[in-house]
Amino acid sequence: MxxxxxxxxxxxxxxxxxxxxxxxxxxxxxxxxxxxxxxxxxxxxxxxxxxxxxxxxxxxxxxxxxxxxxxxxxxxxxxxxxxxxxxxxxxxxxxSPMGNFIIPDNKDYKTIFLWGAGSGITPLMSIAKSSLSSNPDINVNLIYGNRNKENTIFKRDINVLQEKFTTFKPYHFYTQLSVKEQLPNIVQGRINPEKVLEIIDQNSLNNSIHFICGPTGLKESVKEILLLYSIEPENIFYEDFELVKDPKDFEDIETRNINLFFNGFEHKLEIPKGKSILEVGLDAGLELPYSCQTGNCNTCKGKLKDGLMRMIGLKDIRNDLSKDEFLLCCSHPLNNEVYIEI
Ligand SMILES: Cc1cc2nc3c(=O)[nH]c(=O)nc-3n(C[C@H](O)[C@H](O)[C@H](O)COP(=O)(O)OP(=O)(O)OC[C@H]3O[C@@H](n4cnc5c(N)ncnc54)[C@H](O)[C@@H]3O)c2cc1C
Ligand code: FES
The missing domain is CATH 2.40.30.10 (Translation factors)
Structure with missing residues (x-):
């Protein structure tokens, strides 16, 4: 690295x-x-x-x-x-820069939809600027949710892009907005995919790719409606800023003791239910390698030598990891025999 x-x-x-x-x-x-x-x-x-x-x-x-x-x-x-x-x-x-929330170079598309809320705008802004400057004929629709105008990150930059590129269309959703401020591209309330589909040109969904960055609720509701409109799952990309954990996945997890081999030393760690091996290792003062903590970058990859573990919260099936490779930021021991090397 x-x-x-x-x-x-x-x-x-x-x-x-x-x-x-x-x-x-x-x-x-x-x-x-x-x-x-x-x-x-x-x-x-x-x-x-x-x-x-x-x-x-x-x-x-x-x-x-x-x-x-x-x-x-x-x-x-x-x-x-x-x-x-x-x-x-x-x-x-x-x-070094990392991440696969990027415009794929093997796809034929006419419109990019960027769906975001709050600080989720950051990668979307990068994608919007990059696409508009290198392919100004590709339409870019930004659907962006915030509390109010004062709270809106890049409000000014978005206006500048809108003035410069006719192919760029921003739609703002504000939860705190007086009704009299409403314009066709300014909507009161949270991002509501059904409402978006009422105000956009629905033909633009043909040949479209979608990028979503925001809270889990937004991701799920946008994905659901896009699939209903026959957008292929492989044309929907999303980035999570936090590991999304479902409490149901932890039902059979218990507090366990493990052995972690790192930097030439063996460390005995107690992994409380709900905490990942990475979190516990860092709390114990070990300078383990990591970056995203969302199971995306592989920096925290370890090799399981003994025992049983499960990864929880991964967004995709990971065919790139062999059976004994585990990402410690999402790994939870299933017995007390776990011996892992990183
Ligand atoms: C791929 C990726 C890209 C990211 N890009 C950005 C970005 O462009 N801008 C940005 O501001 N952040 C971004 N983040 C989030 C960022 O990395 C940190 O997680 C965030 O700044 C919180 O770190 P902290 O040390 O202040 O909080 P911590 O001390 O780690 O956490 C304190 C508490 O806040 C909660 N928390 C952690 N992250 C968030 C969050 N994002 N929103 C709400 N609560 C949270 C935790 O669950 C914890 O309870 C990104 C994360 C990922 C994985
Ligand atoms: S820190 Fe990125 S996959 Fe674990």
Whole structure:
């Protein structure tokens, strides 16, 4: 894994709780990325190492700087550290860009639909800018949900794109909006896919691809209606900012003791029900490799040498992992014989 040290050249305030960090591209070893991918930032806070992925809000073929946009999470360790401590001229360690929430190059499509809410706009903005600048004839529809206008990240940039490209159509959904403000592309309430289908040109669904980034409820309702409209599942892409866990999947999981072999040492860990092996290892002070914590990047991959484990929360069936390979960020032991190496 290549590590970059990137210098912050600008910090932009987007809304009252969201900022954009703009990093200078290194002179020699340029950071190459695709629209929709993420940059993993590494921090040391009170002596402990923290790693967090942030989707690029910049687009590689459009923006000079590498940009990520961070919303403050209440009591969140890293997002608050970035807001309160990080400043211009600081140098931050990052991993190489990763992620597969990108425009596929093997598809024939005429319209891109971007569905997002709150900070889920970041990769969608990158994809919108990238697509509009390289393929201005492809239609890009952005369906974007927020509390109100003040809360809307990139409101200004979205207006600029709308003025520049006739093929770009944003639709704003506001939960706090006075009814008199309503215009055809401004709707009161949460994103409601049925309502969207009433206001868009339904022909645009033919030959369309869809990107969804936002809370689970949004993802599920959008997916459901798209499938009803015969959009093929392989034309629907989504990115989760958090691991989605269904409590039902934990019914037969119990607190277990395991052995973890890391960096030449064997560590005995008690894994409480509901916590992943990665979480417990990090809490025990082990500097295990990881990035997304959503079962997407494979950075936390370990090899099971003994015992039984299950991965919970993976969004896709993973044919790329062999039977003894497990992603520790979603792994839960099923017995006390687990011996895993990373
Ligand atoms: C692929 C990927 C891309 C991401 N891109 C972005 C991005 O562009 N902008 C951005 O702001 N964040 C993004 N995130 C989320 C980001 O990585 C962190 O998880 C987030 O900043 C919280 O970290 P923290 O250390 O402040 O909170 P933590 O201290 O890790 O968590 C504190 C509490 O907040 C909850 N929590 C964690 N993340 C969120 C969240 N996103 N929303 C609400 N509650 C949360 C946790 O469950 C926990 O209870 C992305 C995550 C992934 C996996
Ligand atoms: S940290 Fe990315 S797959 Fe586990």
């Amino acid at each position: 290549q590590i970059f040290t990137l210098k912050i050249v600008e910090i932009r305030k987007e809304t009252s709780d969201t900022i954009t960090l703009c990093f200078k591209q290194p002179g020699l070893k340029k950071v190459r990325y695709l629209a929709g991918q993420y940059l993993t930032l590494i921090f040391r806070i009170n002596g402990r190492r923290y790693i967090r992925p942030y989707s690029f809000s910049s687009a590689p073929n459009v923006d000079k700087h590498l940009e990520v946009t961070i919303k403050k999470v209440p009591n969140g360790i890293v997002s608050n550290h970035i807001h309160d401590i990080v400043k211009v001229d600081d140098s931050i360690e990052t991993m």
